[in-house]
Amino acid sequence: MKYFEITFTAQPCNEIVTDVLSALIAEIGFESFVECEGGIQAYIQQSLFDEEALKNVLADFPLPDTNITYSIFEPEDKDWNEEWEKNFFQPIVIDNRCVIHSTFHKDYPKAEYDIVINPQMAFGTGHHETTSSILGELLDADLKGKSVLDMGCGTSILAILASMRGADPVTAIDIDDWCVNNSRDNIALNNIHNITVELGDASLLEGRQPFDVIIANINRNILMNDMAAYTNCMHSGSEIYMSGFYVEDIPVLREKAESLGLEFVHHREKNNWAAVKFIMK
Helix, strand or coil: CCEEEEEEEEECCCHHHHHHHHHHHHCCCCCEEEEECCEEEEEEEHHHCCHHHHHHHHHCCCCCCCEEEEEEECCCCCCHHHHHHHCCCCCEEECCCEEEEECCCCCCCCCCEEEEECCCCCCCCCCCHHHHHHHHHHHHCCCCCCCEEEECCCCCHHHHHHHHCCCCCEEEEECCHHHHHHHHHHHHHCCCCCEEEEECCHHHHCCCCCEEEEEEECCHHHHHHHHHHHHCCEEEEEEEEEEEEEHHHHHHHHHHHHHCCEEEEEEEEECCEEEEEEEEC
């Protein structure tokens, strides 16, 4: 998977500016953000990068008297195991019930659900607020014997936890072949045998049997565009968990969801990132 690393420098630079900037560029495909001196570094798949769209976002930046410049860098392919080990990547514990750690960790907390991943890519460890929120939802959900779809599966940690909690069968789909390959590696590492991983987008869902549970941790634009495809694969009582957007995005997503027959259940938030649960009426 090829990414661009974009370094944004803001004048002035404060939390409000960086939060607004992160929210706006997330809408055009950026998926990971790291604070740095004077601004943020953001990452986007090269296939999704639209520099004209980025320039429009910055030209229409809603905070007055704010100047933002950027530079583009293409990170070299790295051994992410070595990089994260070097940078003290730590295991993550969700609700004291689930621990996610990498293959190089030797000392990590014990938990009811133990997920090991081989981090061959820069993202998808479970540390991001959206992923940890969905993990928390899955820990609270009744998944035993239910069919689950994980759209935009990434490393497939969500699909893996669903399987560990009794879901069967589980389908994981991603548009990126690196994610598909890494998912298969991680599924094998965890001795899971009921997850099918597929390469593609929401068009793969046409004609499928309904799923009992759908997970879609992607971004607002894709969720809005593909939500009808998800609901076409749901029956009365099916649940869908969506994340990858900000709390202020909930109303527009809820309006779209309710127009498709979904009923809002609740949301949870971490650092202004949101996860929502709906049920098909």
